[in-house]
Amino acid sequence: MPKFKLVIQTLAALSLGAHAATLPAAGDPERGKQTAQVCLACHGPDGAGMSAANYPRLDILDAGYMAKQLRDIKAGTRQTPIMQPFAATLTDQQIEDVSAYYASQSATVPQPPEADPELMALGRKLVYRGDWDRYIPSCNSCHGPESRGVGSEFPALAGQHASYIESQLRAWKDGTRHNDPLDLMLAIAERMTDEDIKAAAAFLAAQPAE
Amino acid sequence: MSKTFFIHATVALSILAGGTALAEPKVPVRLPDFKLGQYVHKAPTLEELEADESIHPELRKVILYGYDLFMNTQQLRGKYVFNEMNCRNCHLGEGRMPWSAPIWPAVTTLPNYRGKNWQVNSLEERIAGCFSYSMNGKPPPYGSDTMLALVAYHQWLARSAPIYESNIAGRGFGSVPKPAQEPDYKRGEQVFMANCAICHGADGQGRRVNGVVQFPPLWGDGAYNWGAGMSRVDTAAAFIKHNMPLGQPGRLSDQEAWDVAYFISAQERPQDPRYEQNAEFTREKYKNFHGRTLYGTEVNGRVLGEHANTGEKPFLKPDVLRARTFNLDDES
Numbered sequence: 052m053p054k055f056k057l058v059i060q061t062l063a064a065l066s067l068g069a070h071a072a073t074l075p076a077a078g079d080p081e082r083g084k085q086t087a088q089v090c091l092a093c094h095g096p097d098g099a100g101m102s103a104a105n106y107p108r109l110d111i112l113d114a115g116y117m118a119k120q121l122r123d124i125k126a127g128t129r130q131t132p133i134m135q136p137f138a139a140t141l142t143d144q145q146i147e148d149v150s151a152y153y154a155s156q157s158a159t160v161p162q163p164p165e166a167d168p169e170l171m172a173l174g175r176k177l178v179y180r181g182d183w184d185r186y187i188p189s190c191n192s193c194h195g196p197e198s199r200g201v202g203s204e205f206p207a208l209a210g211q212h213a214s215y216i217e218s219q220l221r222a223w224k225d226g227t228r229h230n231d232p233l234d235l236m237l238a239i240a241e242r243m244t245d246e247d248i249k250a251a252a253a254f255l256a257a258q259p260a261e
Numbered sequence: 262m263s264k265t266f267f268i269h270a271t272v273a274l275s276i277l278a279g280g281t282a283l284a285e286p287k288v289p290v291r292l293p294d295f296k297l298g299q300y301v302h303k304a305p306t307l308e309e310l311e312a313d314e315s316i317h318p319e320l321r322k323v324i325l326y327g328y329d330l331f332m333n334t335q336q337l338r339g340k341y342v343f344n345e346m347n348c349r350n351c352h353l354g355e356g357r358m359p360w361s362a363p364i365w366p367a368v369t370t371l372p373n374y375r376g377k378n379w380q381v382n383s384l385e386e387r388i389a390g391c392f393s394y395s396m397n398g399k400p401p402p403y404g405s406d407t408m409l410a411l412v413a414y415h416q417w418l419a420r421s422a423p424i425y426e427s428n429i430a431g432r433g434f435g436s437v438p439k440p441a442q443e444p445d446y447k448r449g450e451q452v453f454m455a456n457c458a459i460c461h462g463a464d465g466q467g468r469r470v471n472g473v474v475q476f477p478p479l480w481g482d483g484a485y486n487w488g489a490g491m492s493r494v495d496t497a498a499a500f501i502k503h504n505m506p507l508g509q510p511g512r513l514s515d516q517e518a519w520d521v522a523y524f525i526s527a528q529e530r531p532q533d534p535r536y537e538q539n540a541e542f543t544r545e546k547y548k549n550f551h552g553r554t555l556y557g558t559e560v561n562g563r564v565l566g567e568h569a570n571t572g573e574k575p576f577l578k579p580d581v582l583r584a585r586t587f588n589l590d591d592e593s
Contacts (some may be wrong), residue, residue, distance in 0.1 A: 183354030197468045238288035238508045250475050
């Protein structure tokens with residue numbers, strides 16, 4: 052699959068001819084490791100992130116998804132005051148490289164503390180079945196079986212820190228995050244109650260990433 | 262313009278009527294209103310099934326097996342299912358949702374005459390129809406464990422609904438008024454690329470994760486065949502308008518829904534199991550059905566359905582698709 056992507060990108064670069072110079076090459080994890088020097092204080096060298104500080108786990112994410120987020124943050128279409136100054140310093144090539152680096156990692160993240168069983172039961176329901184009477188499709192219906200992500204559009208959620216999942220769902224709900232394609236996440240986030248958000252986040256965080 | 266006004270007026274009215282002015286959602290669920298006098302069914306949930314102590318544990322097991330087959334129909338792949346579809350792909354929300362072809366009305370309105378095959382059909386025969394066309398497959402035998410489990414799940418969802426009441430709220434996918442402009446392939450393709458391709462792929466072939474179908478293909482060998490209800494342009498338009506993109510019913514305009522339904526319905530798919538002689542002949546014979554599809558008509562320089570491709574399925578017509586005669590000699 053990565054090879055296939057590489058071919059597509061190369062072809063795209065070739066077909067663009069004169070513009071080829073401005074298109075970043077496929078991400079190189081080795082170069083990305085250097086770029087990651089500015090990231091690792093918060094996200095860790097292996098992308099484990101930091102639950103208490105709401106720094107997301109990166110190793111579970113798809114490189115294409117991460118690169119898009121970095122581009123959006125740099126351009127201001129995804130607002131995050133902490134991350135913005137870092138993204139702003141990255142070139143398009145560095146964005147590709149550092150995304151490839153973190154996607155190649157496999158972090159060890161401690162199991163989150165056990166949550167209330169009722170909350171976990173609600174979380175399981177939302178992740179596997181949704182709540183259609185409130186027009187909430189399941190997380191898995193877009194984020195993939197076990198919510199481990201689908202391509203570059205639907206990020207992995209299993210094993211992500213609960214604090215981060217919660218903060219993002221709230222950001223969609225209050226309108227501060229809006230860089231999802233076709234409002235796919237917004238539509239669902241705004242139908243979720245605070246309890247739904249807590250439950251889905253707690254359940255997802257407790258799931259194995261692989 | 263008038264439509265926008267209508268929506269605003271409705272919102273204003275509901276705020277006045279409701280008293281509590283909730284913030285207007287940024288992505289509203291826009292579905293048709295139920296008509297006065299229609300039966301509105303509240304299909305039971307899995308939680309109710311688990312909690313209902315009056316249900317014998319053996320029955321609960323069978324209903325849950327039916328639910329499992331409904332949600333993951335791919336477990337029957339190669340046996341009864343020969344494409345990449347699951348029941349839940351067309352019947353969203355576990356088969357319970359209005360405007361998403363809820364499955365419980367099949368329990369309360371059958372046996373009944375169906376124009377599709379010009380005869381009286383039982384619930385099992387109706388389910389066999391889904392397997393033959395939408396799943397491009399071979400129906401589980403009548404009376405088999407698989408069939409019983411599916412019937413049990415349907416019947417349990419119909420709990421307390423009136424038998425032979427036909428004025429049902431949210432039955433089928435509803436309908437979308439014919440748009441101002443004739444549905445158009447090119448415009449439909451644009452709607453598809455902008456709204457559908459993210460999940461179903463630019464080539465309409467869906468997406469898989471570790472070999473498991475995540476988003477179903479909409480045409481080609483993995484999709485429903487030319488005999489499936491969804492191959493009718495108006496049916497596809499209604500499904501799309503009231504269900505797609507996932508979680509956003511009513512996002513597309515009527516024109517967009519018809520255009521994209523036309524585009525999808527103008528692609529090739531496995532042969533209609535009722536095929537005889539050629540596509541034009543078959544279209545003519547089943548005119549009441551194919552009068553609503555593009556099968557046997559020329560689109561972009563080729564006649565749709567004029568091929569011998571049955572997809573993964575190694576035969577054309579399942580044996581169980583047969584005509585009823587009510588000649589009791591057949592039963593001896």
